[in-house]
Amino acid sequence: MSKIYPIGIQNFEKIRRDGYFYIDKTALVYQMVKSGSYFFLSRPRRFGKSLLVSTLEAYFEGKRELFEGLAIEKLEKDWTKHPILHIDLNTEKYESLESLENILNDTLYKWEKVYGTEPSETSLPLRFKGIIRRAYEQTGNRVAIFVDEYDKPMLQAIGNEELQKAFRNTLQAFYGAIKTMDGYIKFAFLTGVTKFGKISVFSALNNLIDLSMDERYAAICGMTEKEIHDNLEEDLLELAGKQKMSYEEVCRELKTCYDGYHFVENSVGIYNPFSVLNTFFKMKFGSYWFETGTPTYLVELLKAHHYDLHCMTHIETDADILNSVDSASTNPIPVIYQSGYLTIKNYDQEFATYQLGFPNREVEEGFMKFLLPFYANTDKVESPFQIQKFVREVRSGDYESFFHRLQSFFADTPYELIRDQELHYQNVLFIVFKLIGFYVKAEYHTSQGRIDLVLQTDAFIYIMEFKLEGSAEEALSQINEKNYAQPFAADPRKLFKIGINFSSLTRNIEKWIVEE
Template sequence: MSSKIYPIGIQNFEKIRNDGYFYIDKTALMYQMVKTGSYYFLSRPRRFGKSLLISTLEAYFQGKKELFTGLAVEKLEKNWIKYPVLHIDLNTEKYDTPESLENKLNGVLVEWEKKYGAEPSEKSLATRFEGIIKRTCRQEGQRVAILVDEYDKPMLQAIGNEELQKSFRNTLKAFYGALKSQDGCIKFAMLTGVTKFSKVSVFSDLNNLDDISMWNEYIEICGVSEREIHENLEAELHEFADARRTTYEKLCTELKECYDGYHFTHNSIGMYNPFSLLNAFKRKEFGNYWFETGTPTYLVKLLKKHHYDLERMAHEETDAQVLNSIDSESTNPIPVIYQSGYLTIKGYDERFGIYRLGFPNREVEEGFIRFLLPFYANVNKVESPFEIQKFVHEIEIGDYDSFFRRLQSFFADTTYEVIREQELHYENVLFIVFKLVGFYTKVEYHTNNGRIDLILQTDKFIYIMEFKLNGTAEEALQQINDKRYALPFEADGRKLFKIGINFSEKTRNIEKWVVES
């Protein structure tokens, strides 16, 4: 039996090493980074190992050689010089007022000032930070390593609140500006976060920052690659397969479908989400672990605010500039959704520099779509999963009347901010419902101006549906026959239903459905 203790939720390198937790060795890449540059920025989705990377760098700069026994850097590093480290973690606070950020930074500075002294002339947060860097370097006789974890937490929490966002931006911009002014006293600096607020904002003064988020050579610095799974968890893979009563090959395929698929640049290997992966190994169960640890309400707000067509999400196209930066006033929800890890790079058109995006894996796709349902349809969070179960059951037994009545209830009482977005609203609700049903049955879904056609297949039945907006159900059915949608299924033994459905603008709901079987 495997005796590995998985460090789930543990982000402290020292604790992992001292208490015998399982650790995948990232120190060769860390060493390369330290030796070839001095200012870095890395963005990765949450729970991807950024805090652990910062903690590993901290132990390294503190010269804690004993923690690195048996790891790659032990052979690479000859000197083990001890440097002073200034470590800021912005992760722990709730940022809802301008003061909340100032208090947090003030608290950090006060701690350092106790150790390294303060100057009465240093009034602002930024000048105090500059003074600390200078004095630390002088007193310790070594340049300083500065590590900032989740640098963007305040900005993310203020998405949608322009005034607060601006206040945070000004504070952070000045604060991080100290890195530029004290360059001579700094040995190394690294900032990590989920998103990258564009250069004009927080980092405009830091033009010497190497953003390695999309560099191929650093793809493996956070997360877990296929190679690392096989090098570190081979025996555990076999145990996992036995526990699931499946073959080793099948298990590897399922792990890949559920948790792999993060591509942080266009020609790179896929990375697995470490949080979900280790949870799955620990429990020998597949679950939506990452999704359950923090649901992105701010993303849904963005999607709704910008009347986003959800069907586009799975094949969105964009360029590097959009992917790489978020304006706080951004009207495009895509960069935030990409950087938060809900979409990833699926393909790249080199000629035009266009990236094709999509969901990284099943965990994210299913989790995200499920999460959206109560925000779009008239159903609460608790009932949501049961509703989908009932939909699937009704389709499987051929009870289409109950199915459509349930669908009607999803549209009931929906408030429409803008009537002209009504059509998009129907499309989004239908997309979510049929996407969720599609995790259990076979669904093909297409939209084009004012109509939606859909094919649903179960073991016993085939449903061909045409939805019309402000036409009639009869016209919709006529269209199925005219366009001969049923042709591919003529030789099929299953029972076929053709269904025309009409939406009414007046009642803002499904008005009627007619069926021909």
């Protein structure tokens, strides 16, 4: 293997000194540091935010030797060494206010060992301000401040309003120290997954330039198609050989699986860097980003808001909503978008609205697999096998087994989940058919109150009509009356018309009728 891939390595110095593969982002780094002092960037997890922070840190430490051969080497002339204050909120599990205070206290204590302390500095913000001032006075150079995963405590407290308020008040005052010490600060950079709204953590720090939806910085994290072809061409050829695919097929599969992130309208598509590097390291495709864990707060949000999962395939929203997660989290969409499970698909300039959708197959399939155990009667271990069985049954024409299995998905569903029964039943069907649709062709024709579905395999076509509190006979006659089978009249495959009724009394599929 010609390259050492930096999987899980977020330290720029380690990557450069130990000869790991690196895509040069330093021209953008230079552009940023020369254009302002206070910046914020939100990107999904495992997208290279920590590496970007580490790169900026090395630059402000004046470590010119690490940048040899990179774009910034020719651009920067000074290489001044600045004192660095780096806060990483990624390491703690935030279950109480003490956990946040402990990590801030520990960070301040380490800095105080270097820059000293004053007896009057009794609170966390006062200690932080004192450290900034002394770091400048003792070195003669202004300070560079980095906050990695600033929102971790807030995200872990989603759903617990009291704790979130406590975290917010503590962080607000703490970050507020940065603004009051402007004369001592050269540069400050904060990153996180989400951007909490104006009224929250940043209200005291309202001088931040937000790069999250700035087209110039769309590619500052992640990989573009051009970067992949410029840096990983040999690897693509090797992957094609290992997977017994043509070069074109491999490029297409890589794009389908991992491309498709758009952090701003009409911008270049971004590939998930973590998944791409893992694919080349293992020389096979996989759900790498998903395997590192999806936060359960996303599901809690969807369930708490009785969200119609169907809507996730065609959400329309505006920049204000996308850009801001309110601390009460009354809308699950901004959190899901900023966490990387949805991305910008289209932009309507006239109304300034964004259309959102899943970025790629890895995310869409992974998210549906992740949701299934939370909605249906199946556990995390079993659910992938259940989907395999569904697909086999559909491919072999065994609709009886298929519907019995579907019945088991609705059985024993916790009562609290089914406050809105119709929605729950639609959500389960949506997840199941979406997952089956990755392996057989599925088309949905939906209107209020029902899911109509066409499933197609090499040998069979299934046309299904679902009714809630109607009858299976009614559903079947609707298929015939509305000529749903008409488009397949000349098709040689065997066609099944299936009417299905769902009963609110049994909270399950009550009956299905099949006409061949």
